[in-house]
Amino acid sequence: MITVSRVSFDYNANGSNPIRALTDVSLSIRAGELVALLGHNGSGKSTLAKLMAAVMFPTQGELSVGGTHVTEKTAFDIRRKVGLVFQRPDDQLIANRVIDDIAFGPENLGLPREVIQHRVDSAIATMELESIRTAQISSLSGGERQRVAIAGVLAMEPSCFILDEPTTMIAPVLARSLLRTAHALRDRLGVSIIHITHFMHEVTDFDRIVVMDGGSVLMDGTPKEIFARSEELAAVGLDVPLVTKVGRVLRSRGLPIAEPILTAEELRTAIVPLCSTVPSMQTAVLQSPDVPTVRTDPPFIDVQNASFSYMKDTPLETIGIRNVSCSIHRGQIVAVLGGTQAGKSTLIECLNGLRTLHSGRIFVDGTDIHSKGYDIGALRDRIGVVFQQPETQLFEETVGKDVSFSPRRKKLPAETSKALVERSLHAVGLDYQTFRLRYVYALSGGQKRRVAIAGILAGEPEMLILDEPVAGLDPRGRSELALLVKRLAQESHLTVLIVGNTIDELAELADYAIVMHEGGVLLEGTISELLNQAELLHDVGLELSEAAEIARVLKQQIPSFPTTILHLEELCDTIGRFCTQPKE
Amino acid sequence: MSLEFSRTVTFGQYINVNSVVHRLDARIKMLSVACVMFCTFMTRGFVSILPILAIAVLIQVTSKIPVGYTLRGYRLLLRTMLFIIPFQILFYRAPAGVQVDPYWQWWVLSISPQGISAGLYTLTRVILLYHTINMLMFTTTMIDLSDGAEILFEPLKKLRVPVNELVMTMTVALKFVPLLITELERLIRAQTARGVRFDTGGVIERTKKIVPVLIPLFVNALNRAEVLIVAMNARCYHGGEGRTKLRTMHIASTDVFALSIILLFAVSAAYIGRTFGV
Known part of the structure; x- marks a missing residue:
């Protein structure tokens, strides 16, 4: 679908101080693939995205989309095929009302009115914007704006979506729903999706992960392959998801857990058969809540x-x-x-x-x-x-x-x-x-x-x-x-x-x-008191620490599992205790 | 200084209450406004302005916009006018054939019932003009306004005026208004939290205090504009050529009816003014 071959890019290429952003990048994205592009700020991932969307052009090397060579002349055609969703929806919304913004792209394509109407209607249906189709964009919440932005790209009927760090600036709850949308789009429409992000835990269920560093591709593989190379990732300052670390620690302590674990659900499936079903007394004692210090002085x-x-x-x-x-x-x-x-x-x-x-x-x-x-x-x-x-x-x-x-x-x-x-x-x-x-x-x-x-x-x-x-x-x-x-x-x-x-x-x-x-x-x-209500916190859109979130998921099948857990060590110890209890 | 501009500044805000007036065709509304404004200038006194006043009341009632909300918008205008009107009264020069009997007179300054009446008449006219435009903004979305303008100014294309591009520029500029207002409120809050008092000090001191707010506002706006250009390009924007539109405008019978009523009142106002001069 998209082929990048030996592409380099300099900002200010014709000026006196060109700044190198990409060096000799080769990559190919297949149709219908769900790909994550990971890396730090300055690793070149956003630059690569802009090249693939034909809003910038390579200094050296070649890029083609669906067989068409990307040049300034073909840019218009490429942009119809590759849709770009930006970090902040406010930056890309153009009109005042939802429906008019979604129509903006198809209008630029010069399509007949009926076709535009049809595309807008189906984008609205896909993104579930029915209730706010004529609303003013300035009156919408951040999550709604992001959905409108995606609908606007969707109405162009692209065969590839590039999401440029859409989860960096938004609350975790919104990020999760955005990722669900990305999966749904791929599954239902068969489009390929390139999701650019900093966060490992978002992409554990993707088809493929491409890790970038310093303007080149460092790794390219399935999540299992990538997260198994945690030392190499650590060397460039990238971290594997906490649950992967938990899996590793537990395995080093002799529990039969396959490498690598990518989600809390996977960990749960691995652990439940090893667990005693009777809540352990020892745990109950250890998990006594901290006694809050009562302040008697007048409050500030x-x-x-x-x-x-x-x-x-x-x-x-x-x-x-x-x-x-x-x-x-x-x-x-x-x-x-x-x-x-x-x-x-x-x-x-x-x-x-x-x-x-x-x-x-x-x-x-x-x-x-x-x-x-x-x-x-x-x-x-x-x-x-x-x-x-x-x-x-x-x-x-x-x-x-x-x-x-x-x-x-x-x-x-x-x-x-x-x-x-x-x-x-x-x-x-x-x-x-x-x-x-x-x-x-x-x-x-x-x-x-x-x-x-x-x-x-x-x-x-x-x-x-x-x-x-x-x-x-x-x-x-x-x-x-x-x-x-x-x-x-x-x-x-x-x-x-x-x-x-x-x-x-x-x-x-x-x-x-x-x-x-x-x-x-x-x-x-206190925080531990709150964590006792992990499920409630989760329901009101509060994000738990990675460790507490794993504990919450484990508790769903191990009812006595405590959710007042904040750290890796604590989590591993607790799981260890649950797993070493003799079965009755 | 209030930190909620959007609450106190009502001008230009669209109020979505879906009334008959809201549903009228934007072109009809713009033509009506132009017509009412023109005829307001043709009035000559309190009698001839009565039909215009009737239009204002009619629109206010049928638009379902809360009266209190409309009135709130007049505060700044009235304050300005209270400053200007006294001058108009003091410097009143009667037109030929009008008898002036001043209460008080000195050099070119005077206070006369005719002057006061002329001042009040001016005030009424200004308020009605403001009201007319305000009602257009309250009841018409920006996109309707710009679409309407695009069609109304279509003939100018023959004179090589880039109508489509100008309208797109306006649309984008208007998109930035609520964003910049939010941003401005945010920056002022941050400055206020750092101890700056925007409500004290002389003109120079106040101006100095505004600079730290304006600099980041402009920097952020320029950054946004740069990203927006990329975003528009990415969605295949390439000027007005070959662009089609989802929205079409239809003139319905209610539009014709509304325009006829307004024309009737407005023209009668102009006629009374011209013929009887009252």
Whole structure:
């Protein structure tokens, strides 16, 4: 279907400083194949995708699609055959209404009206957009927008779909449904699908995985073949799914488990016959929940029955949060968790007075922040918020200037200001001398995000709010930033509030966690207490850590299996205990 | 400063309540608006403007747009007008043959009942013009407007005006409006959270505060535009040549009926104004 032979590509090829993105890549994609293209940022996978979709052309080598050689002259024909779905649906939606956007492609092809109508109708049916076919795109949720974007490509009736990192920026629940869609499209329409991603666990059930690194193809094979080569993957900083590691550890401990295990279901099938069916007493004792420390001192922040609606008193009103009560003590690390549209972001915007509650109250150090004469400016200095994707909010030319924004605004003496900037940059792991004069726009995504966090720290807040601090980064960036946040939370003695959609290593730091759903508080307690309700968390769109997710799947057939598990070690030990019990 | 522009700025927003007015053909609505605007300029006083007022009320009622929502949009306009109208009253110069009996007079400035009446008349006209355009925007989607414009301006193609491309440019620009508003709100929230007060300080200081918001806004918008170009190319966009359309427009009997009523009222307003000058 698509043949890439010895293709190289340079950005700025005719300029003075060509930048090599692909070197001598050869690859062929068969019709109806479901292929994953994996690799880090800068590995060349997106460049390859753009070449295959004929929106860029190779510097050297040849590419053909369905037998047609790709050149600027044939580009129009190639683009009809190869559909490209982008990372952010907002970037590719053109019209204002769903139906008009889906029609955009077929209209460009100059098809008769009846044919366009037919194609649009069938794309709408396939993507299940019937109920919102005439809706305004700006009123849709992220998941709906992504479905519209895919429908728009579908209406072109391509024989190949390229999904360019569609899961990086969206919540895990949406990512899962997107992957289901990809499978369904392949199964029903027989199109080939090339899914570009950073995440291993998404592609375990694909036909084939192509791993790229440094502009060339590193590996090419079935998931079983690829994940069996975990050492080679680790060498380029890629990780196998956690469940594969669990399988390996268990096998090294003498359990008869085939290599490699790719899904939790596979692991379950392998383990259930080895398990004792009687719950072990030993396990029950070991799994006693942590005793939460009851704080008797007055809370730092006390939220009482808070409610807020967007576009209140207009025809477009929607609920942000309703009747939320919670309290946060000094020095605590608190996690606010929930799926999409749960009200997490609204809550933090209310906390530092960016939004005024429509009912209920918020007390900070015992004072109502909505009371008359309350200095809301001072409150915002005390509560620093790092918003989602904070790197898109940087505005100064250099790192030093951006971080020193708060001290300069407060007109602190130059010496104090310099010391603060130095300390804040150090806290996010950037060296003051090296980065002070660097241009912000020349930094990598992860570095920019660190700079943004340093900018908030330089304001010397008493409390730090981090809204989904690792979202939208690749796995390497995620684990580095998670490590940083962990250190900040533990060493700085700040009160920290972490907002997220996953019970991951960050949420796990929390002394206390609140689960929000549809604007209200659904559950609260320590992370282990929450994990006891793993099935419920799963149902409200909260993502569990990989280990807890595996435990949840195991519990479905081993009812006494605990779900309060966060780590690989813990999971392996627990499975070990279940499997070594003598059968009765 | 409010952090919800989309809540306070009502102008240009489409309100999906599906009324008779919403269902009218966009071309008919645009022609009606042009006609009402033209005739409004032909009125001469409070009597002749009455039919225009009647049209405004009629559209407001049949469009099912909440009255409160419409009125909210007038705040900024009224504030501006409150600033301008006093000047119009003070500098009022009567046309030939009109007797002026001022309450107060000094140099070229005066306050007279005729001046006040003229000021109020101007205010009414401006509000009605604003109302007419506003109603068009409330009840017509952007795509209908641009499709309508594409057909209405079709003759200009003979003069080598790239009508299709201009309409596509408009469509894309309009697509960015809600995105940029959301982005602007987000940036202002982030700045506010970093302690910036947008509601205090003089003109220069306020302007300075806006810069940190505008820079990332433009940078992000340019990035988006670049991706959008690729996205449009990938979906085979190649200009207006050889492009077909899914949407067709039909003039129904309700359209003819609506246009006739509006023409009747508007022309009578112009006729009264021209003939009797009241």
